Amino acid sequence: MHLGMVIDLKRCVGCQACTIACKSENGTPPGVLFTKVLDQVAGEYPIVKKKFVPVLCNHCQDAPCVRVCPTGATTKREDGLVLVDHDKCVGCRACYVACPYKNRVFLKKGALKTGYFGGNQMTPFEKAKYPKWQEGTVVKCTFCVERVDQGLDPSCVQTCPADARIFGDLSDPNSKVSRLIRQRGGYQPQPENNTEPSVYYLE
Amino acid sequence: MAKTMPLVGEEFVAGYRLQTEWATLIAAAFFFGKIGAGLFLMSLFTDSSVGALVGLLIVLIGKGGAHLLYLGRPERFWRALTKPGTSWVARGFWAMMVMMVSGALFLLAEPGSGVWWAAQIIAGVTAFIVAVYDGFLMNSSPSIPLWNTAMMPVLCLFYSLLGGTSLTLFLVDFGLTTVTIEETLLSNLEIILLVTNLIVVILYLLSMTNGTAAAKESLRLLLKGSFAPAFYILAIGVGLVFTLFMAYFIGVAGGAGVVALITLADLIGHYFIFFLFLRAGVYAPVLGKLTL
Numbered sequence: 310m311h312l313g314m315v316i317d318l319k320r321c322v323g324c325q326a327c328t329i330a331c332k333s334e335n336g337t338p339p340g341v342l343f344t345k346v347l348d349q350v351a352g353e354y355p356i357v358k359k360k361f362v363p364v365l366c367n368h369c370q371d372a373p374c375v376r377v378c379p380t381g382a383t384t385k386r387e388d389g390l391v392l393v394d395h396d397k398c399v400g401c402r403a404c405y406v407a408c409p410y411k412n413r414v415f416l417k418k419g420a421l422k423t424g425y426f427g428g429n430q431m432t433p434f435e436k437a438k439y440p441k442w443q444e445g446t447v448v449k450c451t452f453c454v455e456r457v458d459q460g461l462d463p464s465c466v467q468t469c470p471a472d473a474r475i476f477g478d479l480s481d482p483n484s485k486v487s488r489l490i491r492q493r494g495g496y497q498p499q500p501e502n503n504t505e506p507s508v509y510y511l512e
Numbered sequence: 513m514a515k516t517m518p519l520v521g522e523e524f525v526a527g528y529r530l531q532t533e534w535a536t537l538i539a540a541a542f543f544f545g546k547i548g549a550g551l552f553l554m555s556l557f558t559d560s561s562v563g564a565l566v567g568l569l570i571v572l573i574g575k576g577g578a579h580l581l582y583l584g585r586p587e588r589f590w591r592a593l594t595k596p597g598t599s600w601v602a603r604g605f606w607a608m609m610v611m612m613v614s615g616a617l618f619l620l621a622e623p624g625s626g627v628w629w630a631a632q633i634i635a636g637v638t639a640f641i642v643a644v645y646d647g648f649l650m651n652s653s654p655s656i657p658l659w660n661t662a663m664m665p666v667l668c669l670f671y672s673l674l675g676g677t678s679l680t681l682f683l684v685d686f687g688l689t690t691v692t693i694e695e696t697l698l699s700n701l702e703i704i705l706l707v708t709n710l711i712v713v714i715l716y717l718l719s720m721t722n723g724t725a726a727a728k729e730s731l732r733l734l735l736k737g738s739f740a741p742a743f744y745i746l747a748i749g750v751g752l753v754f755t756l757f758m759a760y761f762i763g764v765a766g767g768a769g770v771v772a773l774i775t776l777a778d779l780i781g782h783y784f785i786f787f788l789f790l791r792a793g794v795y796a797p798v799l800g801k802l803t804l
């Protein structure tokens with residue numbers, strides 16, 4: 310099994326529903342985004358088109374973040390998910406720097422103290438979600454591992470109103486993701502870095 | 513990929529992004545590691561136990577302290593020894609620990625004894641690794657083309673040797689140690705290293721002109737962008753040109769004050785060139801091939 314995601318740039322409408330779904334699912338503190346949708350302009354005036362590019366951790370199969378981690382906190386699972394064990398992370402940020410996609414976030418001191426509304430007043434939601442994070446460590450998208458382990462899709466996939474994100478088994482040639490990549494010429498971000506991302510884009 | 517995209521911050525726009533996470537403290541750690549290891553190596557070469565001790569202390573307190581201050585969870589620092597098989601952070605940490613232990617043994621053992629020889633060799637090898645490993649660490653990040661070059665460890669090595677030579681001259685001129693080689697020889701070595709470093713920096717920058725668009729963006733930031741004043745004035749002007757001028761035309765004949773000035777200028781340049789190389793690291797946009 311090799312879990313991965315296909316992102317159809319033709320379908321994405323840039324609504325950021327996935328960004329919000331991710332924040333809600335993971336309960337990440339202010340300023341921490343595991344996924345977001347970037348605006349990108351293709352072409353040059355007068356022939357220009359604006360596209361929306363959702364980005365997230367690509368769960369690379371030859372991930373530099375796994376290689377450079379001195380503690381073994383960042384590891385790759387059998388099913389391809391790249392995860393961080395926050396109890397082992399020392400916050401050296403070698404992984405942060407080594408990720409070619411800049412998809413990692415460092416939780417600074419105090420990141421879990423203020424909450425969205427300041428004044429050291431946390432909402433019940435924040436109080437419930439923050440204990441799973443640790444200040445001084447690096448965090449990133451997990452493909453919603455808790456959901457995936459229950460056989461569910463990641464939250465961003467489930468929420469996308471345009472069906473622009475598709476999740477599945479890349480090692481199964483008959484899975485929807487594999488078929489889409491084959492039929493539509495799916496490509497990985499920055500293939501020149503040889504990181505073998507598990508996220509593919511369709512144009 | 514042609515550079516048609518902007519340099520962006522954290523906004524939701526695709527483009528080149530600056531490396532911001534490794535800056536002042538990591539530059540300080542790299543700096544202390546290189547000058548401490550360089551001084552230790554020079555001290556082995558010149559038979560100066562005071563120099564060796566100072567070199568060890570610079571690495572232990574300067575480099576170790578900067579790393580500890582930087583870590584998000586310093587209380588778990590020992591975990592960074594776990595994966596030397598793939599991680600240059602872990603390798604560097606191991607090298608530093610072994611250098612400390614073998615360096616201390618070397619200083620404490622009876623000169624000429626078996627332990628003294630063994631400790632000297634191990635400490636020398638690990639000091640060499642401490643001097644260059646940050647070059648490999650930076651080079652191992654495919655994300656930042658400015659660093660992802662085999663020239664980075666070479667640059668680290670030459671800066672380490674230069675820092676070690678300058679500090680040895682400083683210790684000698686201030687009467688803090690004696691060395692077994694002529695002071696003029698050390699002074700000439702410093703001039704040769706200054707010229708070599710200047711050439712290596714120029715070659716480094718030239719190699720970036722053939723690099724990817726992200727490498728060129730880093731180069732633009734260093735030579736024409738926001739980092740240019742610090743690069744020209746501190747890294748090149750003070751660190752190499754002024755130092756070379758002073759070392760060549762006045763040198764040790766100018767007395768301890770001039771040697772102190774040369775050492776200070778060299779160290780300022782050393783810190784800033786690596787600080788600026790860290791800060792000018794640029795990531796390529798996630799997708800470059802969007803078509804209409």
Ligand code: SF4
Binds near residue numbers: 365366367368372
């Ligand atoms: S996208 Fe970055 S953080 Fe995610 S697996 Fe790849 S290198 Fe690691």
Ligand code: SF4
Binds near residue numbers: 379383399404405
């Ligand atoms: S910050 Fe944490 S996860 Fe990242 S390389 Fe360092 S120890 Fe590993």
